[in-house]
Amino acid sequence: MSEFAPSALGTKEHWDAVYSRELKSFQDFGDEGEIWFGEGSMARVVRWLKAQSIPPTTSILDIGTGNGILLVELAKCGYSNLTGIDYCMNAVELARSICEKEGVSQNVHLEVTDFLVAFHPSERFDICLDKGTFDAVSLDPSGAEEKRRLYIESLCHVLKPQGLFIITSCNWTRDELLNQFGDEFEITDELPTPTFNFGGQSGKSVTALVFKKKSDS
Ligand SMILES: C[S@@+](CC[C@H](N)C(=O)[O-])C[C@H]1O[C@@H](n2cnc3c(N)ncnc32)[C@H](O)[C@@H]1O
Incomplete structure (x- = not known):
């Protein structure tokens, strides 16, 4: 399995600086900020949930929600039991402002918390979403392997059985x-993502998978 070189992208300082800039840009110009991996990756997740006829009251957690735009899109599709967490205060403030502007605040609960150590929700979630957060955790210069272990432990703790x-x-x-999550989760679907060809090989720049929590995890 590949290990990644530690990077600033794995530190809270990095995300604090990013969201402090993005919050200011929203306050000054109304710019909602970056959609990680592009609109397509967000639309893919929303489309998949709708295609499965996931009921609108299903509890959904977005781990490391950033500007919260994925939750805004889900709220606009009728989902009403949405939670977003992020360890950056400015990200949560930005997400809150965007939810207010888009008129979906009543359907989205937002919280500043570190998913790896401090998140203890009163009820477990039916669905957890992650777009780019496990990637960031995997680049943490202060012990990425241990951070990944904590991530999976926390995920198992907050997700319902079979969630x-x-x-x-x-x-x-x-x-x-699959290697990372396979002990506790089984894969149930792979969302189609763009492929590229280079030197006779084909690959993907983004992978999107659906896992189901094993009942004994
Ligand atoms: C690549 S960004 C993705 C943001 C958002 N999911 C999106 O798609 O736009 C990674 C996010 O994870 C958050 N994050 C990283 N580690 C975290 C942790 N331990 N607890 C909570 N949030 C975390 C960062 O603050 C950042 O908002």
Whole structure:
């Protein structure tokens, strides 16, 4: 399995600086900020949930929600039991402002918390979403392997038995994600993502998988 070179992208300082800039840009110009991996990756997750006829009251957690735009899109599709967490205060403030502007605040609960150590929800979730957060955790210069272990432990703790975990990653391939999550989760679907061809080989820049939590995890 590949290990990644530690990077600033794995530190809270990095995300604090990013969201402090993005919050200011929203306050000054109304710019909602970056959609990680592009609109397509967000639409893919929303489309998949709608195609499965997931009921609108299903409890959904977005881990490391950033500007919260994925939750805004889900709220606009009728989902009403949405939670977003992020360890950056400015990200949560930005997400809150965007939810207010888009008129979906009543359907989205937002919280500043570190998913790896401090998140203790009163009820478990039916579905957990991750777009880019496990990637960031995997780049943490202060012990990425241990951070990944804590991530999976926390995920198992907050997700109901048989709950779904939908992850979009640009760092890990399908097989690597299976390796990471395979003890506690079984894969149930792979969302179609763009492929590229180079030197006779084809690959993907983004992988999006649906896992189901094993009942004994
Ligand atoms: C690549 S960004 C993706 C943001 C968002 N999911 C999106 O798709 O736009 C990674 C996010 O994870 C958050 N994050 C990283 N580690 C975290 C942790 N331990 N607890 C909570 N949030 C975390 C960062 O603050 C950042 O908002």
